[in-house]
Amino acid sequence: MPLLIKNGHIITASEDYVADIFCENETITRIGQNLDAPKDATLIDAKGKYVFPGFIDPHVHIHLPAMGTFAKDTHETGSKAALVGGTTTIIEMAGQSRAEQPMKDGFQLWLSKAEGHSACDFTFHQTVSRMDKECEGQLTEIVNAGIPSFKVYLAYKGAFGITDEELYHTMRLAKKLGVIVTGHCENADLVLESQRKLLAEGKTGPEWHYWSRPPLVQAEGVHHFTTFAEMHDTHCYVVHTNCEESLREALAAAARGVHVWVEILIEHLVLDKSFAELPNFEGAKYLMSPPLPEKKNQEVFWNALRQRFVSTVATDHAPFDFKGQKEMGRGDFTKIPNGIPALEDRVNLLYTHGVCEGRLDLNTFVDCASTQAAKLFGLFPRKGTIAVGSDADLVVYDPDYRSKISQQTQLMNVDYNAFEGWEIKGRPSVVTIRGEVAVKDGKFVGKLGRGKLIKREPTHF
Ligand code: MN
Ligand code: MN
16 A cells, blocks of 8 residues: 655655655655655654654574573564564574584574564574585575675684684685674683683672673674684674774774774663672673673763764664573573663664764764664665665654653563663654554554565675
8 A cells, every 4th residue: 555654854864854755565656745645545644753764773683592591582572572663674693503503404494483473674694603615505505595694703602603713714705705794702712711710709690790701802802803804805793892992993903994894782872780780680681791881881882873983773682581581590690691672672762862862963863773784784775764766664753752661561572671661752653664554653553474584685895
């Protein structure tokens, strides 16, 4: 059915104007003043509201086996939460471990969890948890199937982590295929030995997690990762940069010519290490890797976003219940499943703490929450902007809406919210995905299974 959005204040990464948007056959077909629409068109009055391109979360976990359990969201619950929060496309980590091979079976498993279930569009970063001749062939097939981005872990030795020899060959293959390599940069041995030391000293609570992966550990990882990329001139992307020390390493690499981009997480922008130190094991709700940083990093990150040294704001969404799951790590912080759920709240938090606080202008807000992810990962201009020919993924955003975040009202399938009681200033009132209304008055009205795999072309040669 055709769709007409009237009088919206349209904001893209580079534009700011008032116009009507007409959409047909899943795409934006006209933008202009006083557009008419056929009688059967869905009409949305966006007067006094912003219209943003659908937001993109470039770092999400939905199907996630960890520590003998699974993250709580499915693509049904996760995509509903994403859409209500204004996110119309997610990039999930397709992540089988080193023991589970072949790689292409892992990819098929992750795809099968999403396809036919998701209400939002999706794609994947393919985890490279092993590298040899056979993997090279399979990775090439996966790239050719429309997945031109890899994920490597320098941490998690023996599970997802790869050796330096494998990293070398991964970077070489990526360069050949035009693939961008995303990297979790923490030195595996420094983490492991620090964990052993802390546990041996009886330091077992969630507040000690930070000290098992202090800033040095990530800074070393970023230097390591960007050096391997530099050897092959491979394009690379540092996920969840959490401190000034690692940002400096990424910028130093960029300054010597490495094609490196930086991601930060909304959690790291607004939460700090004191949350992970809450008493009575409450800190476990705030345990993720890399850990919540010292508060002083937040102003560094806001400035880095403003200056566009940092490209994207993601979530690393990984929801585990406090009861029964986070609790598995009572008496041993290394057994607490990692993750702070935020898929539903990312955009509203970034708007509230970024735009409303005067830290980000509206164009920069759209750039870091949508456009840059689209450009880096081969989705642009189909996604990430509002233009004739682009997918009709649109967020009609009400800047006058006021509410508080609560687990009671969230769609994420998890028993807590890390931002419980926090005020949000604004929310998506209407969200469309490829021309169909999926959120109306802030409520999910979309169709499960309508979301599809968006095939991408390699661009990072
Ligand atoms: Mn990670
Ligand atoms: Mn992750």
